[in-house]
Amino acid sequence: MIKSELVQIVAAKNPHLYHRDVENIVNAVLDEITDALAGGNRVELRGFGAFSVKNRPSRSGRNPRTGDSVFVEEKWVPFFKTGKELRERLNPDLADEDDDED
Structure with a gap:
């Protein structure tokens, strides 16, 4: 969408x-x-999920085309963790099993 x-x-x-x-x-x-x-x-939307920012440290990477080693600088990237309700809607069979354990 x-x-x-x-x-x-x-x-x-x-x-x-x-x-x-x-x-x-x-x-x-x-x-x-x-x-x-x-x-x-951090931004949390109850039932949907939480957005946060994570740090990716600098590292040595590889150019996939040439195979040459390249330096990748440190960067901040968005991260999304799904909420319980969203996970249950995506996996209804697993939600039924969780209800059985309670």
Whole structure:
């Protein structure tokens, strides 16, 4: 799914809102998540998952085309960990087994 598809789905479920308003809302949510991650914060959406930023230290890598050794600089990368509800919806058979253990 791409952002424009998400906007269309949300607009269809909320016919009382203008399409441009839905687009502004989706953009605002994504911008806030991005700004929080850029600030080094963690963003948790209960039931969906948590976004965070992880550090990848510098390392020696390899150019796959030539096989030459190259230096890869340190960088920060976004990381997403799924929430329990999302995992259960993706794996309904496993959720039933977890309920049996309780």
